Amino acid sequence: MAEVLSQSQIDALLNAARSGELDVDKPSEKSEEKKYRKYDFYSPRKFTKDRLKMLNSIFESYARVINSRINALLHATCEIEVDSVEEQRYYEFSNALTESDVIALAEIDLAELQGEDPILAHMDTPVVLSMLDRMMGGEGDPDPNLASDYNMTDLELDMYEGLLKDLIPIMGSSWENYITLNFRYTRTEVNPTLVQLIGYDETVVIVGLNIKFPNCTGRMSLCLPGEMLTNIFSEISKSTSRRSTGEDKSEEIFDSLRDSELEIVAELARTKILLSDLYHLNVGDVVDIKRPKDSPIFLNIGGRRWFDGRMGTSNKQVAVKIGETYIKM
Known part of the structure; x- marks a missing residue:
């Protein structure tokens, strides 16, 4: 039901309009209507x-x-x-x-x-x-x-x-x-x-x-x-x-790998020779590797240098005693 104004309220409005306190030409402010997106419950969304x-x-x-x-x-x-x-x-x-x-x-x-x-x-x-x-x-x-x-x-x-x-x-x-x-x-x-x-x-x-x-x-x-x-x-x-x-199971996986076998290659030295010299090599020839006799040999695992050491014997078998580690475990 519309609100009914009393005579005093009507007089107050007329006086405000005459004095300029009330702008009758200004449209009344309307609150902005909030817009909502329509949702189809018949076909709900499948993906977030x-x-x-x-x-x-x-x-x-x-x-x-x-x-x-x-x-x-x-x-x-x-x-x-x-x-x-x-x-x-x-x-x-x-x-x-x-x-x-x-x-x-x-x-x-x-x-x-x-x-x-x-x-x-x-x-x-x-x-x-x-x-x-x-x-x-x-x-x-x-x-x-x-x-x-x-x-x-x-x-x-x-x-x-x-x-x-x-x-x-x-x-x-x-x-x-x-x-x-x-x-x-x-x-x-x-x-x-x-x-x-x-x-x-x-x-x-x-x-x-x-x-x-x-x-x-x-x-x-x-x-x-x-x-x-x-x-x-x-x-x-x-x-x-x-x-x-x-x-979360990294330690368990590492434990299962502990028993894996790896090939260790003992490398005495490397040198370069001419192809013509290689062609004429025979049994008894000596190849100069240009290293001192007490130089260490290197132990490689997976193509990478891990250790160096000295060659000797252990239980009448050729062995290498590790001297230095190159990769920290």
């Missing part, structure tokens, strides 16, 4: 912000690598940067595709981590044609009359596949700080709207890369299946746990 930040870091590294690769391959100045890393449903990625788009399929070499769904890569047609034009010696100028439903020719598809076979395997190097993965190109689909490559409601992570040439810009999108990422993150967690457990 930390996981998405990890993916962002991984693909920033990938962007730098393919940036250098494309610059060298096309002899052109190109800038590639990560635009977004978002968790979505596959239908959001699929609905943005048209009949003329070309989708590349890829996978990792570990079938137990890959799952059933492939990795998908899509690149805007104008930037693809610009890159192919540069590969054939052109300037890569975009065609202003290019139709939105342009279909690549067989030659362009073949060249595009060759480019993808070069760019996709590089993706493995960006993961090497966390896990060893090898990515490989499998095939292309020229009309992705006719093929259901991943379930429409499946969770995926879409990585968007902006590609900028001096005369052309475009976007490359990578669709990473949620099942594959879940398996990879689980394996990374296991590896981290194994590494931390291994550090």
